[in-house]
Amino acid sequence: MRPIALLQVFIAGGLFGLGLTYATMVQPEVVLSFLNFNDFGLLLVLGCATGLTFVVYQLVPKIRKAPLFATKFSARPANARSRTLLGALVFGVGWGLSGVCPGPAIASVGAGNWPVLYALGGMFVGAYLQGRFFSAK
Amino acid sequence: MDLAEFFPMGMGHYAIGGLLIGAGVSWLFVSTGLMGGASSFLTTVWTYVTSDKRFSSESNVSSRTWRNVYSLGLIAGAFIGVQLFGLPMNVTEVSPWQLAIGGLITGFGVRLSSGCTSGHGICGMALLDLDSILAVLVFLSTAIIVAQLVTAFGGAA
Numbered sequence: 001m002r003p004i005a006l007l008q009v010f011i012a013g014g015l016f017g018l019g020l021t022y023a024t025m026v027q028p029e030v031v032l033s034f035l036n037f038n039d040f041g042l043l044l045v046l047g048c049a050t051g052l053t054f055v056v057y058q059l060v061p062k063i064r065k066a067p068l069f070a071t072k073f074s075a076r077p078a079n080a081r082s083r084t085l086l087g088a089l090v091f092g093v094g095w096g097l098s099g100v101c102p103g104p105a106i107a108s109v110g111a112g113n114w115p116v117l118y119a120l121g122g123m124f125v126g127a128y129l130q131g132r133f134f135s136a137k
Numbered sequence: 138m139d140l141a142e143f144f145p146m147g148m149g150h151y152a153i154g155g156l157l158i159g160a161g162v163s164w165l166f167v168s169t170g171l172m173g174g175a176s177s178f179l180t181t182v183w184t185y186v187t188s189d190k191r192f193s194s195e196s197n198v199s200s201r202t203w204r205n206v207y208s209l210g211l212i213a214g215a216f217i218g219v220q221l222f223g224l225p226m227n228v229t230e231v232s233p234w235q236l237a238i239g240g241l242i243t244g245f246g247v248r249l250s251s252g253c254t255s256g257h258g259i260c261g262m263a264l265l266d267l268d269s270i271l272a273v274l275v276f277l278s279t280a281i282i283v284a285q286l287v288t289a290f291g292g293a294a
Binding site for chain 1: 143144145146148150151152153154155156157158159160161162163164165166167168169170171172173174175176178179180182183189191192196202203206207208209210211212213214215216217218219222224225226227228229230231233235236237238239240241242243244245246247248249250251252253254255256257258259260261262263264265266268269271272273275276277278279280281282283284285286287288
């Protein structure tokens with residue numbers, strides 16, 4: 001990937017991390033507050049993020065043949081439905097226990113929410129165990 | 138019915154933060170054509186330390202550089218938010234064991250599922266991908282049940 005394209009990836013990640021922090025999603029208490037039905041803010045965050053992305057994903061490939069700094073629009077990699085849903089079930093257990101999902105876990109390093117490093121460390125180990133023993137053929 | 142009841146901390150920061158997240162995911166697509174959640178990074182970094190073929194697939198190795206840069210961006214954006222813009226950030230009081238065990242289960246689950254709140258939640262739902270929509274319903278339901286059980290048994294929330 002060209003350096004100019006990697007710079008765009010960095011900017012995209014930066015907006016993502018800034019948004020997570022602005023929306024207080026880097027604070028597990030706020031996520032747990034939603035999961036306990038005390039504050040529905042998380043749904044608003046997810047709705048706004050997905051709504052904007054929906055418009056862009058649907059419209060941009062119709063008006064442009066290629067992205068600005070690459071040759072083609074790529075698709076999301078496929079995964080078997082059974083693995084997707086079983087994985088989602090397992091993920092929900094971990095998320096409900098900790099209030100931390102991967103994006104905020106990574107962003108927490110920059111936000112200075114240090115105890116979340118326990119969760120990020122756990123995620124690396126969990127991803128290793130999945131890849132080592134349960135990777136797709 | 139009063140909306141404020143559902144949003145005791147207000148709505149503005151959630152809406153603006155969500156739009157910023159969407160702008161990031163959208164810019165990734167418009168500029169590079171990539172669709173990126175946060176969680177694949179958890180697997181691709183392992184390609185640097187193991188030559189195990191289960192990790193070093195072509196797609197993992199070829200995407201690891203941009204996924205590193207994306208994660209660095211996430212960290213930089215959060216850093217700028219707190220340090221430059223003075224966004225409020227309270228260090229969590231959730232117990233280390235809840236974070237570590239929850240993180241481990243999360244890491245396993247999101248990689249088995251090939252997506253998390255951003256991959257399935259934002260990218261997959263924006264594509265109207267049925268599997269992603271089902272995955273979101275499953276992980277939201279499970280997380281709600283588990284979090285409320287933890288609260289009922291006196292854990293941090």
